[in-house]
Amino acid sequence: MSKMSRVRTFYQCQACGYGSPKWLGKCPDCGGWNSFVEEKTSPGGRLSSLPDMPGRSHPVPLSEVEGISGRRTPTGMREFDRVLGGGIVPGSVVLVGGDPGIGKSTLLLQIFSLISQQTGKVLYVSGEESPEQIRMRADRLGAAPGGINLLAETSLEGILDAAGKLSPSAMVIDSIQTVYTQELLSAPGSVGQVRESAARLVLFAKRSNIPVFIIGHVTKDGAIAGPRVLEHVVDTVLYFEGDRGHAYRILRTIKNRFGSTNEIGIFEMSDGGLREVSNPSELFLSERPQHVSGTTVVASIEGTRPIMVEIQALVSTTSFGMPRRTAIGVDFNRASLLVAILEKRAGLHLGGMDIFINVVGGLKIVEPAVDLGIIATIASSVRERPIDPQTCVFGEVGLSGEVRAVAQAEARLKEASKIGFNKAVIPAGSAEKIRGISNITIVGVKDVAECLKAVLD
Ligand code: TYD
Ligand code: MG
Numbered sequence: 001m002s003k004m005s006r007v008r009t010f011y012q013c014q015a016c017g018y019g020s021p022k023w024l025g026k027c028p029d030c031g032g033w034n035s036f037v038e039e040k041t042s043p044g045g046r047l048s049s050l051p052d053m054p055g056r057s058h059p060v061p062l063s064e065v066e067g068i069s070g071r072r073t074p075t076g077m078r079e080f081d082r083v084l085g086g087g088i089v090p091g092s093v094v095l096v097g098g099d100p101g102i103g104k105s106t107l108l109l110q111i112f113s114l115i116s117q118q119t120g121k122v123l124y125v126s127g128e129e130s131p132e133q134i135r136m137r138a139d140r141l142g143a144a145p146g147g148i149n150l151l152a153e154t155s156l157e158g159i160l161d162a163a164g165k166l167s168p169s170a171m172v173i174d175s176i177q178t179v180y181t182q183e184l185l186s187a188p189g190s191v192g193q194v195r196e197s198a199a200r201l202v203l204f205a206k207r208s209n210i211p212v213f214i215i216g217h218v219t220k221d222g223a224i225a226g227p228r229v230l231e232h233v234v235d236t237v238l239y240f241e242g243d244r245g246h247a248y249r250i251l252r253t254i255k256n257r258f259g260s261t262n263e264i265g266i267f268e269m270s271d272g273g274l275r276e277v278s279n280p281s282e283l284f285l286s287e288r289p290q291h292v293s294g295t296t297v298v299a300s301i302e303g304t305r306p307i308m309v310e311i312q313a314l315v316s317t318t319s320f321g322m323p324r325r326t327a328i329g330v331d332f333n334r335a336s337l338l339v340a341i342l343e344k345r346a347g348l349h350l351g352g353m354d355i356f357i358n359v360v361g362g363l364k365i366v367e368p369a370v371d372l373g374i375i376a377t378i379a380s381s382v383r384e385r386p387i388d389p390q391t392c393v394f395g396e397v398g399l400s401g402e403v404r405a406v407a408q409a410e411a412r413l414k415e416a417s418k419i420g421f422n423k424a425v426i427p428a429g430s431a432e433k434i435r436g437i438s439n440i441t442i443v444g445v446k447d448v449a450e451c452l453k454a455v456l457d
Pocket of ligand 2 (some may be wrong): 106128
């Protein structure tokens with residue numbers, strides 16, 4: 001192999017572009033630390049990392065370009081199709097990232113079993129597990145081996161060669177950290193290798209029209225040669241999240257060239273692999289305590305789908321000088337701001353209090369509609385007065401304590417009514433526009449004080 005004509009490589013500082021024939025810890029030009037990554041020089045002197053897109057060299061009238069919507073292949077797993085935007089697009093490259101052990105290999109094996117039942121041959125490339133191990137897992141999952149072909153290979157050239165010969169209807173690389181190209185000297189998993197391999201896989205997908213799924217491990221800080229460097233080259237980025245201690249797994253769209261972002265798919269890890277959760281509201285509310293203070297339910301929207309989630313707060317007198325504030329599942333700064341609003345606009349004394357906020361089920365909620373839920377649940381905990389379990393809330397809260405209208409109020413109320421809530425405390429601005437939701441009493445509130453009156457008195 002060493003006799004093969006090797007492409008010349010050099011190391012380049014990712015911060016300022018300074019080049020060096022050897023790896024350096026500190027850039028002599030800009031002074032940056034640990035910023036050198038191996039790059040390939042091609043005869044033209046151009047970096048090879050971003051491949052030319054095939055067939056894009058002529059201008060084409062927009063009206064003559066074929067749409068992709070009709071050519072998507074649904075996998076049959078609805079939660080997965082949803083995050084992709086309706087199915088797999090030919091020639092697309094999807095990055096599936098997540099912590100080690102979260103269930104990425106399991107998910108893709110299940111998906112590929114489903115795809116192969118529809119379209120025949122698929123290729124599962126694993127650099128981490130032997131074919132025997134994968135076979136064992138497939139048996140455990142009850143996944144029909146159908147047209148799944150396994151390849152235990154880590155050399156990119158070998159993978160592309162095999163894929164070209166087999167011409168499968170889809171391919172998965174498990175994982176990108178194990179793949180290396182012979183053209184670079186650095187170790188598999190280094191930034192240079194990961195980026196170069198991914199770029200070549202993208203080129204392969206675009207040329208052959210075969211969809212490629214790339215699995216990537218992310219470490220908690222997401223920094224070390226993680227798939228973060230790939231997010232720009234791929235079409236779709238999905239992150240698989242969840243607590244290994246919990247059974248729930250959430251597949252979240254971070255980027256999607258073929259659909260909306262912020263969609264989520266919810267799964268449950270069981271003995272027989274991942275199971276779809278088609279009714280998440282019921283799941284997240286299943287263990288809700290009744291008639292205790294410091295808990296409330298928010299009608300939230302994740303992507304296009306309303307989900308009812310429980311927010312909990314615990315407020316207690318601090319035993320040290322500095323009160324502790326913790327927020328899990330909601331933005332910490334947002335929560336601090338809401339605490340300040342409660343003090344200033346609703347007259348609650350929270351100065352000497354520890355405040356803990358938690359979103360049940362490991363969900364992370366970023367939309368501002370959750371504000372009113374946080375406000376209500378903190379107040380409920382402080383006053384030790386439970387909120388009626390049949391009541392839900394949502395609304396954005398402004399700095400002067402006003403409650404602002406939020407998008408898709410009607411969809412939220414419908415979900416609440418479906419789950420069995422009979423009262424909803426919502427922004428007055430949204431309430432005006434709503435009519436005709438059955439079985440639910442709508443209380444429109446203009447500010448925080450009105451909200452607290454509506455839920456606590
Ligand atoms: P895996 O897909 O190997 O994770 P990743 O590829 O993201 O590293 O999943 C590993 C975990 O999933 C492992 O701890 C066991 C668990 N698991 C189940 O609970 N049930 C199952 O049916 C399977 C296959 C795995
Ligand atoms: Mg794995």
